Amino acid sequence: MGIKIGVLALQGDVSEHILAFERALLSAGLKTADSSVFELRNSDEIPVCDAIAIPGGESTTISRLIDKNGMRDALVNFKGGFFATCAGMVILSSEADDKRVKPLGIIDISVDRNAFGRQRDSFQMPLEIRGLSAPYDAVFIRAPVAVSAGKDVFVLCKLDSGIVALTQGKHMVLSFHPELTGDTRLHELFLKNLVE
Numbered sequence: 001m002g003i004k005i006g007v008l009a010l011q012g013d014v015s016e017h018i019l020a021f022e023r024a025l026l027s028a029g030l031k032t033a034d035s036s037v038f039e040l041r042n043s044d045e046i047p048v049c050d051a052i053a054i055p056g057g058e059s060t061t062i063s064r065l066i067d068k069n070g071m072r073d074a075l076v077n078f079k080g081g082f083f084a085t086c087a088g089m090v091i092l093s094s095e096a097d098d099k100r101v102k103p104l105g106i107i108d109i110s111v112d113r114n115a116f117g118r119q120r121d122s123f124q125m126p127l128e129i130r131g132l133s134a135p136y137d138a139v140f141i142r143a144p145v146a147v148s149a150g151k152d153v154f155v156l157c158k159l160d161s162g163i164v165a166l167t168q169g170k171h172m173v174l175s176f177h178p179e180l181t182g183d184t185r186l187h188e189l190f191l192k193n194l195v196e
C-alpha cells in the first residue's frame, strides 16, 4: 500500500505542504501509483492516513477549527506520524502560553508561541540539524519554540531561545517552514523514519 499523507486543511499554508510532500515522496523513492497527499478536512479520513501534516498558520484559529470540525478525538487517537511546522508545533504541544490555544497534547513539550515574533517577525538562517549532513536554510515566520521537553523528545536543533526542531517517535516538529524553501531533506527524513 502506498503512503497516504493528509495535510490538515483548516487554515495555513496547505498547498505548499502538499507540493513539498509530493516532491519528497519522489526523492525518497516512496512515490507509488497508490501513494497520495491530500487535503484533510474530515475526521473520517484520519484513520486512512499514514501521516498527517499540520501546517503553519495561526494556532489559535487552527485550534478553534479542530473543535468546530469535530476532529480533536480522531487526531489525538491517530496512530501514524505527525509532521508539524510552526503553528503545528503549538497545536501538537502539551502546553502553550496562550489560553486561546487548546493543544492536542501529543508531543511532550511546552511552547512559547511567538518566541521570536516580539523581536523579529521573520528571518532566515542556516541551522545545523542532527541527521542532516549540511546546514539547512530555515525560514522562521513569527515562530514558536519549545521551552521545555520531556524525555521522549529527541532534539534535532536548539537555539538560545529554545528547541526549533525535534522528533518524538515517528513525529517530527519544526518551528520553521521547510515547505517554503524547496529543500525537502527534512520531509524525506520524516518519511524514512515513518516507513522504517
Ligand SMILES: NC(=O)CC[C@H](N)C(=O)O
Binding pocket: 055, 056, 057, 058, 059, 060, 085, 086, 087, 088, 090, 113, 114, 141, 142, 143, 144
Ligand atoms: N508562521 C506561523 O505558523 C506562526 C505561528 C504563530 N506563532 C502561532 O502561534 O500561531
